Amino acid sequence: LDPKIEFKKLSIPGTGGTFSYNYTGNNADRYKQQVITFEEQWKAGIRAFEIVSDRPSSTTASLGDQNVECNKTSVGLKVKDVLTTLLAKAASVPEGQTEPTECAVLILTYQPHGGSPNRNGASYAKSLKVMYDGLSADQKAQIIRYTPDLTLAQAKGHVMIFCRINQNDEQDNGDTSTQTAFEQATATLAGTNITLINGCGTGKDKWGAR
Numbered sequence: 001l002d003p004k005i006e007f008k009k010l011s012i013p014g015t016g017g018t019f020s021y022n023y024t025g026n027n028a029d030r031y032k033q034q035v036i037t038f039e040e041q042w043k044a045g046i047r048a049f050e051i052v053s054d055r056p057s058s059t060t061a062s063l064g065d066q067n068v069e070c071n072k073t074s075v076g077l078k079v080k081d082v083l084t085t086l087l088a089k090a091a092s093v094p095e096g097q098t099e100p101t102e103c104a105v106l107i108l109t110y111q112p113h114g115g116s117p118n119r120n121g122a123s124y125a126k127s128l129k130v131m132y133d134g135l136s137a138d139q140k141a142q143i144i145r146y147t148p149d150l151t152l153a154q155a156k157g158h159v160m161i162f163c164r165i166n167q168n169d170e171q172d173n174g175d176t177s178t179q180t181a182f183e184q185a186t187a188t189l190a191g192t193n194i195t196l197i198n199g200c201g202t203g204k205d206k207w208g209a210r
Helices: 018-022 038-043 079-091 121-133 137-142 178-188
Strands: 048-053 067-070 073-078 104-110 159-164 194-197
Touching: 018 038, 018 048, 018 067, 018 073, 048 067, 048 079, 067 079, 073 079, 079 104, 079 121, 079 137, 079 159, 104 121, 121 178, 121 194, 178 194
Parallel strands: 048 104, 104 159, 159 194
Antiparallel strands: 067 073
16 A cells, blocks of 8 residues: 555454453353454454453553453453554564564453442553553554554554543543543543543444443
């Protein structure tokens, strides 16, 4: 594709619960949204990858150490495992090339359950910031913010991170309102190149959530 093409003009193939194929329990129908591996998805053209997790109970703990989940059940990976996998994939240089030729999108979805005291998007954002701060300088440089004028040339070798901290019309028990939590999260993540999404859209998965 022409490197001058704006990213916004592309339709990016993506998967929900991308890494849930890693679940090894007895109820695959309930806890596996995907059955082919990340590498197989990548080879098929998938470039947007969504994962779900709860937040840590402490805002000083890293989101990276949280379990990646499907239907509130661990699939055997941590959030940091997924992020480092995507950063490495985007940075790789194909044979015969002199620089990276690919980019990826990571969508982080916050879904609380009994592991945390209540829904609190602002606290989720603080733990996400702890994870970001723990990245190396090279890894941070790979995270690029989506903007309407972003081109493919600028995106190559990078990962865009979008974070959904709340569902549509959902109140946040940890703050006055969902909007207040979103504003607090926006302030927390300023300077990280992470893009927050307010609400999950109108699409529904098979559990009626996203």
